[in-house]
Amino acid sequence: MFIVAVLILLSAILYIYYKVQILRTRDSLRQVYFNAKAKLCLGSLVFFFGINQYILYQTRLSLFIGIVFLLIGGALSVRGFKETKHYRGEWKRLRTE
Incomplete structure (x- = not known):
């Protein structure tokens, strides 16, 4: 249970970090890349929160809510990973030209 709490905290910190990086950069490609990374972190935050809720309460209602989460x-997470992979490829393609 401690590991899940650490993963939730790490996901939240990385989500905030990437959202701040969006504000600090002016390049639009890097902004959408950081937004995709933030989406990946937010997805993992919700995923691990769903696991944590079921481990904590272990009721039928928390099971259904956990499944939704x-x-x-x-x-x-899957969409954020795909977008991150796409924009990383675009960034490498533009830098080599």
């Missing part, structure tokens, strides 16, 4: 967090 797992689905939403997983979808956000």
Whole structure:
């Protein structure tokens, strides 16, 4: 249970870090890249929060809520990962030209 709490905290810190990086940069490609990374971190935050809620309470209601959080967090993480991979490729392509 301690590991899940650490992962939740780490995801929240990284989410805030990438959102601040969006404000600090002027390059639009880097902004969408950081936004994709933030989306990945937010998805992992929701995912691990769903796991933590079920571990903490272990009731039928927390199981259903946890499943919803797992689905939403997983979808956000997958989309963030795909966007991050895409924009990283675009950044490398533009830098080599």
